[in-house]
Amino acid sequence: MTREHLGDRSVVRRPASIKDVAAAAGVSPTTVSHVLSGNRPVNEDTAARVRSVVNRLGYVPASLARSLQAGSTSVIGLLIPDISNTFFAELAKGAEDAAHDLGYGLILCNTEFDADREDRYLGMIRSRFIDGMVYASGSPPSRRRLEALMGKFPIALADEEVDGLQGALIATADHEAGGRLVGEHLRELGHRRALMLTGPRALKSGADRANGFVKAFKGKVVERVGDFKEASGHRLVAGRLEEGRLDCTAVFAANDLMAFGALTALREAGLSVPGDISVVGFDDIRAASLIHPPLTTVHQPAYDVGRTATAQLLQYVSRGEVPPASRHTLPVELKVRASTAPPAR
Amino acid sequence: MTREHLGDRSVVRRPASIKDVAAAAGVSPTTVSHVLSGNRPVNEDTAARVRSVVNRLGYVPASLARSLQAGSTSVIGLLIPDISNTFFAELAKGAEDAAHDLGYGLILCNTEFDADREDRYLGMIRSRFIDGMVYASGSPPSRRRLEALMGKFPIALADEEVDGLQGALIATADHEAGGRLVGEHLRELGHRRALMLTGPRALKSGADRANGFVKAFKGKVVERVGDFKEASGHRLVAGRLEEGRLDCTAVFAANDLMAFGALTALREAGLSVPGDISVVGFDDIRAASLIHPPLTTVHQPAYDVGRTATAQLLQYVSRGEVPPASRHTLPVELKVRASTAPPAR
DNA sequence: TTGTACGCGTTATCAA
DNA sequence: TTGATAACGCGTACAA
Numbered sequence: 001m002t003r004e005h006l007g008d009r010s011v012v013r014r015p016a017s018i019k020d021v022a023a024a025a026g027v028s029p030t031t032v033s034h035v036l037s038g039n040r041p042v043n044e045d046t047a048a049r050v051r052s053v054v055n056r057l058g059y060v061p062a063s064l065a066r067s068l069q070a071g072s073t074s075v076i077g078l079l080i081p082d083i084s085n086t087f088f089a090e091l092a093k094g095a096e097d098a099a100h101d102l103g104y105g106l107i108l109c110n111t112e113f114d115a116d117r118e119d120r121y122l123g124m125i126r127s128r129f130i131d132g133m134v135y136a137s138g139s140p141p142s143r144r145r146l147e148a149l150m151g152k153f154p155i156a157l158a159d160e161e162v163d164g165l166q167g168a169l170i171a172t173a174d175h176e177a178g179g180r181l182v183g184e185h186l187r188e189l190g191h192r193r194a195l196m197l198t199g200p201r202a203l204k205s206g207a208d209r210a211n212g213f214v215k216a217f218k219g220k221v222v223e224r225v226g227d228f229k230e231a232s233g234h235r236l237v238a239g240r241l242e243e244g245r246l247d248c249t250a251v252f253a254a255n256d257l258m259a260f261g262a263l264t265a266l267r268e269a270g271l272s273v274p275g276d277i278s279v280v281g282f283d284d285i286r287a288a289s290l291i292h293p294p295l296t297t298v299h300q301p302a303y304d305v306g307r308t309a310t311a312q313l314l315q316y317v318s319r320g321e322v323p324p325a326s327r328h329t330l331p332v333e334l335k336v337r338a339s340t341a342p343p344a345r
Numbered sequence: 346m347t348r349e350h351l352g353d354r355s356v357v358r359r360p361a362s363i364k365d366v367a368a369a370a371g372v373s374p375t376t377v378s379h380v381l382s383g384n385r386p387v388n389e390d391t392a393a394r395v396r397s398v399v400n401r402l403g404y405v406p407a408s409l410a411r412s413l414q415a416g417s418t419s420v421i422g423l424l425i426p427d428i429s430n431t432f433f434a435e436l437a438k439g440a441e442d443a444a445h446d447l448g449y450g451l452i453l454c455n456t457e458f459d460a461d462r463e464d465r466y467l468g469m470i471r472s473r474f475i476d477g478m479v480y481a482s483g484s485p486p487s488r489r490r491l492e493a494l495m496g497k498f499p500i501a502l503a504d505e506e507v508d509g510l511q512g513a514l515i516a517t518a519d520h521e522a523g524g525r526l527v528g529e530h531l532r533e534l535g536h537r538r539a540l541m542l543t544g545p546r547a548l549k550s551g552a553d554r555a556n557g558f559v560k561a562f563k564g565k566v567v568e569r570v571g572d573f574k575e576a577s578g579h580r581l582v583a584g585r586l587e588e589g590r591l592d593c594t595a596v597f598a599a600n601d602l603m604a605f606g607a608l609t610a611l612r613e614a615g616l617s618v619p620g621d622i623s624v625v626g627f628d629d630i631r632a633a634s635l636i637h638p639p640l641t642t643v644h645q646p647a648y649d650v651g652r653t654a655t656a657q658l659l660q661y662v663s664r665g666e667v668p669p670a671s672r673h674t675l676p677v678e679l680k681v682r683a684s685t686a687p688p689a690r
Numbered sequence: 691t692t693g694t695a696c697g698c699g700t701t702a703t704c705a706a
Numbered sequence: 707t708t709g710a711t712a713a714c715g716c717g718t719a720c721a722a
Contacts, residue, residue, distance in 0.1 A: 017714090017715055017716085018715065018716065018717095019715080029716080030717085031716090033716070033718085034717095034718095037717085039717085039718085041719095061715080062715055062716070063716095064714090064715075064716090065714075065715035065716040065717090066716055066717075067716095068714090068715080068716075069716050069717050069718090070716090070717080070722090071716085137720060152720070179712080207721080299708090
């Protein structure tokens, strides 16, 4: 680590302002403003002179001052729990694309499921540093905080709706249809007894998946509550195996990571997939198609969820309105791979 | 999609300003400011009265105005090519953590390798909407644009250094050491002929990996240039297989995705890994340990790269300085898994 | 075709 | 202990 001698360059000097340009060009700040914005006609010679000074001084309008006077920043926030989770990374990509399309910037609000951190980021909307927020906290959010904010500030809920929260703009995947597709698939293969590894009870999405599955499967379903982590899938399946026999021919995990854990536990017990038992996940993260055997799973339109939520939000934000209640349910898709097969006889 | 009747609530009304509070509390804006900041003593009764009005009106200081007067926004940018790439997602997480620790916000500048998009984001620093930029474009960046910016604005280079760019603050993984570790590992296993799949020529990181590898391996190395995508790894290996024999006992791909492609090509050709041929990757993305066989690869400290670059940048930004030239090389680690073994005799 | 004056919301300076 | 004023940098209504 070296520090070169940079003289004055090591300290940022005051950048040229519109006044500096005006003075150097011998015109008023108003004229400079209009030369740059084109909002009113300017004498061509004057304009040329101004432009030349702009170049010479390297003048760039301070967007901060512009925002202050305009009353909006053209920046919104994206609140998610964990950007290193591929689901949220895809969602973020969709959100960023939508924001960029409309000339908005996107502040990454990564909360790590930490309430204080979430509060700090929600403060950005209260202090009007951001024009709106795409909210995808990934955990059962405190309804109260949100209720106080929605209606006053533009907020869109992505991925996970908040139970009992009315009047929100919502974009989610069709979780129930996903569960249903899995149920139908396993039923058609001939399965009649399944173990379902769910996510935390409080998540609406998880409940929807479970409901859809149970309805469509029409067989015996044992539910076990996990936490969406790989270890939890492993623990739950290993636990069942130790208790005695697994007593089912298929495992449906509410997300891919838990399915991975289940696969490992089954392998460790000397069971083959899908020979002895079928396994299905949910999410279709990148690794799902790469593992052995490739995992049958439900593809979630994470990118579309982020993109839709953001595009909808901005449609209202750009007009200075609080978005109305609306719901956008995005289609999911069953990816049948090699981890499912008819049950052994 | 329904639109409820929300009356006046559908349009955001003007939020309370410090003047409103001052008027309602019968004091000057100055006093309100000081009650809230604690920057000077205020009579307890007056303060209580002000606080009560603040609550009643729901006043929150406009951070925009604060920023204008302070001359900085406490927001920086993170410029990356693709947030859905787990490497950059991890890097982003590290950057966000570091920014959050120092009370800074982080704008996600996802460029998709698009020069125009990159330009637009770099404009944010010129217009001083952001106080600095962590630059990890993932592709050979146009030195010129950057040179013009650095020295005038706070920029830190992360992951990829820019060839010939002087005086920059840089944080990267130790790519050369990574290549060396792979070379030593394969050599110790007894391999003497290897195929190396490199990334695009222009990337310094790729060259470093190749150099380290060739030096330490000391055997015969055939190099083929790929583009860091899975398809490219598949194509290069399949091509060699078609041309005749592969003529090597090990494949070293410059990133995991290309290694995945290589694995698929080998499997399709009926070759076993590591029985017939060993495969090594680089990056240690999540899927690397999940695929079959688990991939021997070099773990990149993506999180630390993002965190270090950001923390270093902010150390100077917070003092209103342009960061000096400095280099932070972060250690990598060889993860030996099941895709490597001694060569078949 | 151009300029003056004001407002955006805050904080620092200076005065009382 | 408090307040009036200026300044941050810009856009624009109004005037000339």
